[in-house]
Amino acid sequence: MTKQKMLLLDGNSLAYRAFFALPLLTNDQGVHTNAVYGFAMMLEKILKEEKPTHMLVAWDAGKTTFRHSTYKEYKGGRQKTPPELSEQFPYIRKMLDAYNIRQYELESYEADDIIGTLSREAAQTGVETVVITGDKDLTQLADDAVTIFITRKGMTDIEAYTPDHVMEKYGLQPEQIIDMKGLMGDASDNIPGVPGVGEKTAIKLLKQFGTVEAVYEGIDEVSGKKLKEKLTENEELAKISKQLATINTESPIEIGIGDLNYPGPDMEQVIPVFRELNFRTLIEKADGAQTAPEPEEAEEIRFEILEQVPEALLKSGIAFHVELSDEHYHTADILGVSLSDGEETVFIPVENLAGDKRFAGWLSDESMEKLTVDAKASLAALARLGLKADGIVFDLLLAAYIANPSVSLTDASSAAREFGVTGISEDQAIYGKGAKRAVPAREAVAEHASRKALAVYRLRSTVEGRLKENKQYELYRDLEIPLATILGRMEATGVRTERGILEKIGADLAGKLEAIEEQIYGMAGQKFNINSPKQLGVILFEEMGLPAIKKTKTGYSTAADVLEKLRGRHEIIDQILEYRQLGKLQSTYIEGLLKEIHADSKIHTYYQQALTQTGRLSSTNPNLQNIPVRIEEGRKIRKAFVPSEPGWVMLAADYSQIELRVLAHMSGDERLIAAFREGEDIHTRTAGDVFHVEAQDVTPDMRRAAKAVNFGIVYGISDYGLSQNLNITRKEAAEFIDRYLASFPGVKQYMDASVAEAKEKGFVTTLLNRRRYLPDINSRNFNLRSFAERTAMNTPIQGTAADIIKKAMVEMDKRLEQEGLQARMLLQVHDELIFECPKEELDKLGQIVPEVMESALELDVPLLVESESGSSWYDTK
C-alpha cells in the first residue's frame, strides 16, 4: 500500500491570491476567469508534485464566526469581495467537483479551523499532511507531519514552511506565531495587537519569554520603560488578539480523514469545464496527461507502409496527407503520402508514388472527394511531382482557423487539438528544429503521417457540425477551401523577378548609402553604427544635444516620426532619415529578394491562409505584400517584377476605398452611402460635411484631415491616435471626431452596436460570418478593454473587405477557366490583385477583372475597381 498523503487547501485564501496575482482574464462569454485559472494552475502543479491520496478544499462560511463574539471588529474594514471575484467561486467549485476533490465548509467557522482540525487528526494518526494557502497565519500548524505551503507572487511559486523553516525565518516555533500575532496584531484581519509593537519587538519578546502569557508573568523583566507601559496598558488586547489568531483545532466538523479519499480527476469532466473557461493551455496539458504522458499510453495506431495505394483507398471520402521534411513546401523533401478511410491507414513512400497512375488519376478526379489538413501545402508540393489534386472538400487547418482565428496553427497537431483530438505529435517534435533538424527513420515518419490522415478522417463530422452550428460552413466550404487551391497555384506559379534589375538598383543604392554615411560621420564627428538606435540615440541626444521627444523602454526613440519633428534643427536628421530609407530598400528589398529568386527565375511566396485575426492573408518568405510603392525610389523595385513569358504583360486591379465602402454598407449611414453612390471623392465629401462647406471650398488641408479621420474611423477611432497622426492636439482631434460622428450618425450607431455586440457575445463577425473572439472586451484594464473595443470596430470592416477580395479571387479563377484564358492570377495585396497574361488577352482581361471584382459581393454601395496594365508591376500605375 502506498503511503497516505493528505492535501488541505484553503479555498478562499487561494482564490483571493489567484485573483490579485493574475491579470483579469475573461472567457468568450465575458466571465472573469483569472482566479479560477490561477487556482487550476496551482492545483495541476501540486497534484503532479505531491500525488495525494486524500484531499479537501475548505471554505469560509457565514458572515460572522465564533471569533466575532470575542471581538466584533474582527476582519472589520475589509474591502467587499470584488464582484469580478465573486462570480468566479461557482466555477472554482464546479472545477473541484470535476477533479473529484472533496469540499467542505462549516457555518461560523473559517477554512483555517477546518484545516487545523483535520491536520490535528492527521498528526495523531500519522498521515502526512500538506496545507496549501496564501495566508501566513496557517504556519502555526506546522509540525513534523504537517507542512504548510504558502503561494507566492504568481500562483505556482510555492514556499514550504516546515517547523525548521519557521524557525529560520522568525527564530520562533510554529505555535509561537499566534503569540507573535497577539503582540503585533494583523492589519489584514483587523487584529489589534499591542499598539506600538511590531514584528521585531514581538519576536524579541517571544525569544525571551516564549508566550504572551509568559511575557506578562515576567513583565518586570521587560527592558525599556515605554515598552513595559504599552504592554501593561494593553494586556487584555494582547490576549484577545492571540485568541483571535489561534486556529481552532477542535472545530465541530462532521467529516474525518476517512471521508477525504481522493481518486484522481475525472478528465472527461474537467476538460469541458476548462473549455467553458477557455483554458487552452490547461486543456492541452490535461489532454496530454490523459492520452500521452508516456509513449506507450498513446493510442495505438494500425498502419502499413506500402509500395502501392490499395485499390480500396482510391475512392471518394478518403483522407490523405502529404508528409514533408519541413514547412517550406516549395522546396521541402516530399517524404510520402498517407491515406485513411478510418479502417485502413497506409503510408506510401514518395518513390513509389511517382509512377502510380491509378493514384494520379484518383488524385486529379474531382468527383473523388478528399479530406486533408493544409490542402494548399499538399497541392503545391504535389505539383512539383507533376501531380494535380482536385476534389478537396475538407481541410482541417482551415476549419480550425475559421472556428477560431486566434489559435496559433502550426501543423496538423495544433489543428486537431482545436477539435479535441490530441496524440498527434507536433512536426517539430518529429523533425527537431534548428541545427538538430533531421528526417527520422521511415517508420517514424510513416506513423506520424498516418496519425494525421486518420485524425482528419475521424474529425470530419465533428468539425463540419461545429462550423454549421456557428453558421460558418458556407464561408469555409465555398470560400476558404476553394481559395486554398487557388493560392497554392498562385504560389507554385510564382512571379518572375529580374535579378539584373534588382542588382542595378542595389549598386546605385550602395553608392548613395556610402556617400550619406560619410556625411553623417562628418557631422557627428565620429564613426558609429547608424543602424543601432542605441548608438544613434547617444550621438543625437547626448553628444549633439538635440531634444529627445520620445522614449522607448530601453532608451531614446529615434523612430521616423520623432526625427521628423527634429528636422530643421540639424542637417544630420535629413541624412539619417534618408540613410534609413535607402538602407531598408537595400537590405530588405534588394538583398532580401535576391535571396528568394529560385532557379526558375521566379519568386514563390507563401500565403498564410490561417493566420490573421481578421481574415486577411499574409505573405512570407518573402513577403510580397509590402513591396515599396509610396516613395518613388522604393517603387522602382517593382520594375524587377515582370511577366514570366515573352509577349505577356502584367495587370493590376485594386479596389478603391473598399473599407470605407464596407463601412458605408454595414453602418447603413445614409450620407456615407449617398456619397459613394454619387461617385464623389470621399475625403473631399467628408471634409465638406465635417467642416460645413461646399465641395469646391474644401482646402487641401481640410481634405487631408478628413482623410485621416476616415482612416481613424476604420481603425476604431481615438482622439489620441488621430492627434498623433495629424500632429494636432488631442482636443482638436476629439473635436474632429465629434463633428464627423455628428455628420454621419449611422456610423456612430454602428460603432456603438459593434462594441455592444462584442460585449454581449464575446465575438464580432464579418458579413460572411467570419468570427473574431474578443476576450478582453469586458476587462477592467483600460488598455486591454480599449484595444478590444477598437478591434470590435475595425475587424468587421477589415474582415469583410478580406471576405470580398477572397470571393473575387474564387470567382476570378472560375471565370478564367470558363473563358479559356491563359491569364494567371499571381499576387494578392489585400485590396489588389495582380495578373499576367498574353498581350492578346489584355483587352478581355482588363474588362473581366474589374467586372468580377466589383460584383464579388452585392453591397448597398457600388464597389469600384481601378485597373492598369504594363510591362512590369511598376508600370501598372
Added chain:
DNA sequence: CATGTCACG
C-alpha cells in the same frame, strides 16, 4: 530571442 524600426494595405 526581444526590441526597434520600417515596408505594405
Added chain:
DNA sequence: ACGTACGTGACATGC
C-alpha cells in the same frame, strides 16, 4: 488618469 490608432513581415542590433 490611464497611453493607442487596425492588420501584417523582415531586418539589424544587442543581450
